[in-house]
Amino acid sequence: MIQVREAFSDSNRLATQGQLCSICGAPLQAGNRVIDTGTWIEMEGTFEFCESCFGEMAKQLGWVSPDRFQALWSDYEDAIVLVNDAEARVEQQQTVIQTLAEEVAFAALERASRFDPESAVEVSEEPDFDGAPNAA
Numbered sequence: 001m002i003q004v005r006e007a008f009s010d011s012n013r014l015a016t017q018g019q020l021c022s023i024c025g026a027p028l029q030a031g032n033r034v035i036d037t038g039t040w041i042e043m044e045g046t047f048e049f050c051e052s053c054f055g056e057m058a059k060q061l062g063w064v065s066p067d068r069f070q071a072l073w074s075d076y077e078d079a080i081v082l083v084n085d086a087e088a089r090v091e092q093q094q095t096v097i098q099t100l101a102e103e104v105a106f107a108a109l110e111r112a113s114r115f116d117p118e119s120a121v122e123v124s125e126e127p128d129f130d131g132a133p134n135a136a
């Protein structure tokens with residue numbers, strides 16, 4: 001059974017050299033833990049390795065470290081905030097556009113209602129001498 005420990009065990013073949021990682025052969029780095037595979041190998045002892053080696057294996061499989069994950073998650077949350085802000089601004093501008101369109105339509109209706117067909121000047125099809133439309 002695989003277990004996480006705070007130090008290398010004494011049953012590792014390298015234990016006599018100061019408890020070293022079965023993979024990289026280095027002593028445990030401060031803050032790192034040991035992955036004990038629970039496998040005992042003849043002439044080798046307990047097969048266990050350091051968190052750095054585990055991290056390297058995980059990285060090779062496409063996994064990300066907790067620090068990298070935290071950075072990605074933070075970027076993701078920032079992006080969500082930006083998208084929400086952008087959506088709110090779009091919605092706000094759509095309201096402004098709608099209001100302006102209604103005001104333009106109202107102004108056009110008001111102008112049309114003031115138009116008096118009786119006093120309108122009729123324009124002939126024939127141009128006058130100067131080329132301007134001829135008022136009847």
Ligand SMILES: [Zn+2]
Nearest residue numbers: 021024050053
């Ligand atoms: Zn190692």
